[in-house]
Amino acid sequence: MNTPFNFHLTQFSNEAEILRYEVREFLSDALKDISKETRAETWYGADEEFSKKVGKKGWIGLNWPKEYGGAGRSAMERYVILEEMLTAGAPVGAHWISDRQSGPLIIRYGTEKHQKELLPGILKGESYFCIGMSEPDSGSDLAALRTKAEKKDNIYIVNGTKLWTSGAHRCQYMIACFRTSQEEDRHGGLSQFIVDLSLPGITIRPIIDLAGRHHFNEVIFEDAEVPADMLIGEEGNGWNQVTAELALERSGPERYLSSYILLQELVNEFSIRNDDEGVTEIGRQMAHLTTLRQMSVSVAGMLDEGQNPALEASVVKDLGAVFEQELPNIAHRLMGLEPDANGSDFQRYLAILTQISPSFSLRGGTREILRGIIARGLGLR
């Protein structure tokens, strides 16, 4: 009798704890002039100057092997940097994706040319990547994607549209998944490319979200000519490459810390009032946070050991999204204040997080898809 999950506790080394203090010290200075709104957005917020400072510290690509310019440190040490940045409300959005998955993808599947040309910019916090997966008719059903890349001599001619591409307007590159052939198996015939977004034939249009922010984009390819040597990995192996990235994408601290600032603000509010209900609820959320963190850290440990904890990552992301989505509602219930972009600090945080919280269970795999993956892990499908 056993669960299909493989969570083992993982502890941070002394080196990691020392790094934690260095990060805290760095942030106390680097975040001095960052606004409340930007802090509340955490990894939705982007600040290139900040990303360059982080790169200068050597904290991007921290766990990449030294031969690729990384610091060769552990995934656990990288985790420390991430969680400290998120809880401090650092605007990490510019370099977040390239540090998390584009760089590792290039290291794993890229050619020497890709690695030499692209990794140094990522490490410096200067070159930014977005992920081109979803399309108008391909959301949760990723294998339905239709954007075509047809090979002609030493180029691929790309036609189609990518949708919901976060940050495309401020990135130099997209790691895109295109259809390079029609196969009977719908997971076949997909390939990944590194696309220079300044190429002719590529148009990036903003999609304004419900909070009025420009975060998403529509990226249109009209006979865009992508050099054939920008194919990454094997032609036709895109599905496997993409799914291998998912554990990286789904288990990190950004999957449960998005609303963290509200919990910290509640601690602040209830330290000056006598209210058992509020205090108990804070403690309850603290218990959830503590547990989620141990789960997420455990997945980081498994990744460090070279395992593929895709199932465990789905569990973390699903529980994490429920947690971070619930916090704005809890904050509302306990405080009864109107979310107000021009109100008190608390009201401003609440305004932002209440509005962006629906995305928490959409981005990176919807709740229903994750639960489907978990159900498969349980042997139900």
Add this chain to the structure above:
Amino acid sequence: MLNETSQLLSDSAEKIFSDHVSKECIVNSEKGVWPKELWNEIVNNGLNLVLVPEALGGVGGSWFDAGILFKAIGRYQAPIPLAENIIAGHLLGLGGIPLPEESIVTILDGDLSISDNKCSGVSKRTPFGSSATHGVAVVVGKNSSQVILLSIPKNSISDDKNLALESRANIDFSDAEIISSSEIDIPSDYILKIGALMRSCQIAGGLEFLLDQSVRYANDRVQFGRPIAKFQAIQQELAVLATHVAASGVAADYASSSMDNGCEDLAIASAKSRVDDAVSICASIAHQVHGAIGFTYEHGLHFSTRRLWSWRAEYGAGSYWAKSLGEKAVASGAEKFWPSITSGKI
């Protein structure tokens, strides 16, 4: 990964429980029959000695090892006070006292006082009090605490039961002979804390059973021409159940290993609060998936759910521990909130 001791204990508990904890065994124990064979196997394999120091003839295991056994007890609904014996062995061990031979020891709790080397007072809702031969109590005095070992006076027991019909006896001690005693240095809420750790782990194990049983049932039960496991509505519900089972397991492991590291306050309070939340969600889903059959005495689902509903209220309900966490958090202030999570110190 489990180390060698942990793996041995785990294998041994799995074997004993799967051989001996049958439905018949649980039903009989609900009627007051002591599961003698099961208990003998446990004692013969030394599972009750996991937290007894080696110098006192015990295993000298870790809290993490104990946690593994607590979880197994919950997973099999083993109707014996093994968890309580393990805790008793630990408490006596702190005072350099070995577990008495051939004993069934429970943990006493209540207003007990010592005078002239005799103990008086009532131990309330003593787990398995009706079958225990001995009890261990920590009597907190003005300047120091004493761990004491008493025998259970059979004629002063007024037995009560929890929802799962496990004995929760009120035991009246009046000038009872103290078999052994020793001064120990522990915080006044120590029993509450390790009791919460014990029940959190048992609950985590009980929840694993709910998941296992619910998945099996959904795969077997056919409606509308197919196993109900094939319906997305059921799959999504069971996935939610599974996430809370996974979280509870991690919360319990974190609590027991933090105890080993001597930094357990955040972890134990979090665990009890977290698993309590999980019980509400998981018991509801497990029963829903089982439909009417799971609501019958005949079907065994309730052997787990009735225990979970009782255990979550013992040694401080989730809300008690949540409140204690919240109070400490607001007292320390927002600046210290995140550092307390990363250090585990609150």
